[in-house]
Amino acid sequence: MSDLNEQEQWELAKQKVRELWIYVVGGVALGLAGLYGWNWWNDRRETQAETASARYEELIQAFGRNDATRGMTLLDDLKGQYAWTPYPALGSLIAARVQVEANELDKAVASLKFVMDNAHDDEIKLIARLRLARVLAEQGKHDEALALLKVEEAGEFAPRLADTRGDVLLAKGDRDGALREYQAARATPNEDGRVDFDMLDLKIRDLGGTPPASLPDGVTITTEES
Amino acid sequence: MLQRIRDGLQGQKWLTWVILGGIAATFVLWGGAGSLDLTGVGSNAAAEVNGEEIPASDATIAWNDTQQRFSQQFGTEVPEDRKAEIQERIVDNLVIRKVLEQRLDEQHFRVSEAAVFAEWRSIPQFQTDGRFDPAKVAITLQNINKTESEFFRETKADLLSNQLQQGIGASFFLTRGEQQRLSNLENEEREVQYLQLSAEKYIGDAPIEEAAIKDYYDKNGDRFMSAEYVALEFAELRLEQLASQVVPTDADLQKLYDDNRAMYVREESRRARHIVIGVDEGGDDAAALKTAETVVAEARAGKDFAALAKQYSTDPTKEQGGDLGFVTKAQFEGPIGDALFAMNVGDVSAPVKSQYGYHILKLEEIQPTEERPFAEVRAELDSQYRQDKAVELFGERQDQIQSQLEKGVTDIDQVAKDLGLTRGSIPQFLRGGGGEPLGSDPELQAQVFSDATLNQGKIGGPVALGEDRLVLVKVASHHKSAVKPLPEVQAEIVDLLREERGLAAAKAAAEEALKKLEAGEKFEVVAKSLDVAAEPARFVSRGDPSIPAALRTAVFDAPRPGEKPVLKVAALDEGSAVFMLTRTRTADPNANPALVQQQNQQRVYRAAQGDLAAYISEARRKAKVVKNPQVFGDL
Numbered sequence: 012m013s014d015l016n017e018q019e020q021w022e023l024a025k026q027k028v029r030e031l032w033i034y035v036v037g038g039v040a041l042g043l044a045g046l047y048g049w050n051w052w053n054d055r056r057e058t059q060a061e062t063a064s065a066r067y068e069e070l071i072q073a074f075g076r077n078d079a080t081r082g083m084t085l086l087d088d089l090k091g092q093y094a095w096t097p098y099p100a101l102g103s104l105i106a107a108r109v110q111v112e113a114n115e116l117d118k119a120v121a122s123l124k125f126v127m128d129n130a131h132d133d134e135i136k137l138i139a140r141l142r143l144a145r146v147l148a149e150q151g152k153h154d155e156a157l158a159l160l161k162v163e164e165a166g167e168f169a170p171r172l173a174d175t176r177g178d179v180l181l182a183k184g185d186r187d188g189a190l191r192e193y194q195a196a197r198a199t200p201n202e203d204g205r206v207d208f209d210m211l212d213l214k215i216r217d218l219g220g221t222p223p224a225s226l227p228d229g230v231t232i233t234t235e236e237s
Numbered sequence: 238m239l240q241r242i243r244d245g246l247q248g249q250k251w252l253t254w255v256i257l258g259g260i261a262a263t264f265v266l267w268g269g270a271g272s273l274d275l276t277g278v279g280s281n282a283a284a285e286v287n288g289e290e291i292p293a294s295d296a297t298i299a300w301n302d303t304q305q306r307f308s309q310q311f312g313t314e315v316p317e318d319r320k321a322e323i324q325e326r327i328v329d330n331l332v333i334r335k336v337l338e339q340r341l342d343e344q345h346f347r348v349s350e351a352a353v354f355a356e357w358r359s360i361p362q363f364q365t366d367g368r369f370d371p372a373k374v375a376i377t378l379q380n381i382n383k384t385e386s387e388f389f390r391e392t393k394a395d396l397l398s399n400q401l402q403q404g405i406g407a408s409f410f411l412t413r414g415e416q417q418r419l420s421n422l423e424n425e426e427r428e429v430q431y432l433q434l435s436a437e438k439y440i441g442d443a444p445i446e447e448a449a450i451k452d453y454y455d456k457n458g459d460r461f462m463s464a465e466y467v468a469l470e471f472a473e474l475r476l477e478q479l480a481s482q483v484v485p486t487d488a489d490l491q492k493l494y495d496d497n498r499a500m501y502v503r504e505e506s507r508r509a510r511h512i513v514i515g516v517d518e519g520g521d522d523a524a525a526l527k528t529a530e531t532v533v534a535e536a537r538a539g540k541d542f543a544a545l546a547k548q549y550s551t552d553p554t555k556e557q558g559g560d561l562g563f564v565t566k567a568q569f570e571g572p573i574g575d576a577l578f579a580m581n582v583g584d585v586s587a588p589v590k591s592q593y594g595y596h597i598l599k600l601e602e603i604q605p606t607e608e609r610p611f612a613e614v615r616a617e618l619d620s621q622y623r624q625d626k627a628v629e630l631f632g633e634r635q636d637q638i639q640s641q642l643e644k645g646v647t648d649i650d651q652v653a654k655d656l657g658l659t660r661g662s663i664p665q666f667l668r669g670g671g672g673e674p675l676g677s678d679p680e681l682q683a684q685v686f687s688d689a690t691l692n693q694g695k696i697g698g699p700v701a702l703g704e705d706r707l708v709l710v711k712v713a714s715h716h717k718s719a720v721k722p723l724p725e726v727q728a729e730i731v732d733l734l735r736e737e738r739g740l741a742a743a744k745a746a747a748e749e750a751l752k753k754l755e756a757g758e759k760f761e762v763v764a765k766s767l768d769v770a771a772e773p774a775r776f777v778s779r780g781d782p783s784i785p786a787a788l789r790t791a792v793f794d795a796p797r798p799g800e801k802p803v804l805k806v807a808a809l810d811e812g813s814a815v816f817m818l819t820r821t822r823t824a825d826p827n828a829n830p831a832l833v834q835q836q837n838q839q840r841v842y843r844a845a846q847g848d849l850a851a852y853i854s855e856a857r858r859k860a861k862v863v864k865n866p867q868v869f870g871d872l
Contacts, residue, residue: 061352065349096345097346101408105408107410108409132340138852166858167854178415203851204846204850205847
């Protein structure tokens with residue numbers, strides 16, 4: 012395996028250490044510098060995130076008292092400097108609410124699109140998508156809305172998506188399609204109350220359907236052929 | 238090996254940098270990533286969420302709290318068959334909390350220390366007269382058994398999750414179109430005319446046949462179960478009973494009196510002033526004595542003692558004019574005490590030597606010994622003695638009872654006799670309900686219905702009822718829950734059957750009426766033939782309290798009327814109804830704008846809760862969770 016004896020190998024190794032110590036020291040120094048830099052960077056990010064957090068709180072207050080000007084200023088600031096934090100997306104969701112309430116639907120569409128494109132949280136994106144579909148439906152863009160509501164991995168949001176699809180289909184005039192979607196939403200387990208079953212029942216009965224839930228004790232309905 | 242490295246180093250210089258760069262990178266990762274835990278789900282973890290463990294203690298603490306709250310609320314332990322479900326929920330909640338905590342951290346949700354303290358300042362329990370008060374923080378936290386840093390972390394966690402909740406919840410909206418539609422649905426009104434057929438009217442007075450009663454009894458035995466109980470024999474030891482058996486002698490009471498002398502006697506005390514002429518170590522004793530004698534002479538000549546003290550005394554009491562206050566002889570042992578307690582009021586003593594120097598004393602006032610004589614406090618002593626002795630005996634008796642039971646004695650009469658316990662019995666001691674005079678103490682319940690007591694005929698206990706009562710129990714007979722005999726429930730069944738038949742008859746009459754209405758007969762005419770009033774047609778809303786709830790539900794569950802009215806029968810609690818639905822309309826939103834706004838807020842709130850719930854469930858679904866099924870294993 013080797014043509015050098017142990018003694019020669021040892022000598023060679025010592026020689027190599029003499030040649031290479033500078034790299035070892037350099038590596039350690041680089042490492043320490045890197046560690047310092049990493050910590051510095053982290054501290055800076057923490058401070059920035061805390062600042063963004065405070066702006067976000069202020070934004071909630073501003074929109075809460077209907078001071079949209081101040082709210083939008085804060086939102087622009089968050090979008091500009093703190094894009095890597097969760098706050099611009101959440102701020103934008105809140106802005107969309109205020110815009111819908113002011114009937115500025117185009118602005119709300121832009122706000123919700125921003126969330127869909129920029130949120131760092133897939134579920135926040137999905138929430139924005141659902142709301143965007145509803146605003147588009149309000150604008151009469153039913154097909155665009157329905158396209159948005161096709162989501163491959165809806166997960167636990169599936170019944171909410173179905174409920175909204177039902178609303179859009181009904182607005183479009185497809186009563187049977189709407190009823191199917193409502194029934195699908197109603198058939199999903201709902202322990203955590205993620206859909207409003209009472210409201211769904213109203214929608215289902217409104218379309219002549221019968222909700223699957225059992226009726227209260229002692230109440231039965233005799234249906235006669237008419 | 239070394240050869241290969243050597244070759245490599247010679248051949249490719251860049252590799253050197255790769256290796257050394259590796260050293261540098263190790264530093265950075267080591268510093269940046271914190272501790273890396275690469276172990277699996279530990280036995281002291283409740284669950285592992287995305288590789289992070291939740292301590293088992295979090296789960297067990299929550300479980301203990303739950304048990305405690307349960308027993309406070311319901312007076313019993315958590316039933317065995319519900320334990321698993323509740324424990325499961327506890328772990329699920331911890332998992333969800335952890336999942337959210339991780340998300341918040343990864344996505345850089347942050348709150349500053351200042352924000353946390355700002356929150357604290359707004360907590361009413363931390364305020365005095367509306368202002369933040371740090372002292373209140375300490376007290377409040379102590380009351381809820383939390384340290385400041387724990388509460389700081391909790392507040393921070395709350396603020397963080399609140400930011401997410403606000404983002405999702407407070408941003409929810411309903412568009413104008415949606416509001417309009419939902420309002421139309423909720424506030425729909427339906428025009429209805431109805432008649433009500435009460436079951437009572439159709440019960441009639443025909444007797445119920447024996448066969449029907451027997452049949453009902455056979456089929457519905459589970460509705461007529463008697464409560465489980467035992468006939469209970471018990472023996473009890475009461476502190477008051479022991480106390481009444483104790484008979485103290487005069488000597489006992491005298492001893493108690495002497496041992497507690499301080500309670501009955503106040504020793505004589507004397508109020509004095511003193512002047513100290515100090516002698517330092519190795520100082521001039523003779524000169525000090527001379528000064529002291531001069532002071533004595535001046536004081537006896539009538540000079541103000543307090544003034545002299547201020548002038549001459551080397552003791553700190555000089556500022557108070559040498560006042561020592563009231564002292565007892567026990568407090569002032571030695572030559573000074575002896576001198577003081579030999580003086581008369583107004584006397585000034587000769588110099589008295591102590592380790593500090595020479596003292597000159599002046600006696601100002603004597604408070605003589607005050608004593609409540611033995612005869613006067615005898616009754617008190619007697620009751621005190623009995624109480625003390627009874628507690629002692631109670632403990633001894635408890636030990637005796639214990640050792641008797643350990644011998645496996647099963648004759649409760651014998652035990653009672655041997656140990657002087659009071660016997661009693663309870664003919665019906667109910668499972669879950671107990672029975673007087675022992676009550677429904679949970680521990681006693683558990684003892685009585687334990688296998689050993691219930692099935693093996695052993696004496697159970699002793700169970701402590703309060704601090705002054707011990708109980709032994711023995712089950713004389715056990716009466717399991719069983720179907721009550723028919724004669725006992727006959728009357729009840731007759732009532733049930735009559736009601737059932739009345740309801741059926743009312744329903745049949747309603748169906749009959751429905752047919753007539755469908756055949757085109759007028760509502761009023763049909764009502765008259767049934768001898769009931771037909772309410773005029775009117776609009777009702779979903780919340781209208783003026784018609785029976787079951788009828789209202791039926792009215793709104795029915796399809797909307799088209800060209801022809803909708804006719805239906807509705808079963809009510811106390812009979813049946815026939816109704817005719819003629820028109821529907823939407824309530825005018827302008828009639829009550831405040832109500833419209835309130836309803837809208839509620840809809841937004843419910844829908845926002847839905848978004849939050851879906852978010853949390855989805856976050857939970859996506860997380861990698863491994864639960865430790867053994868976490869409550871040894872509880």
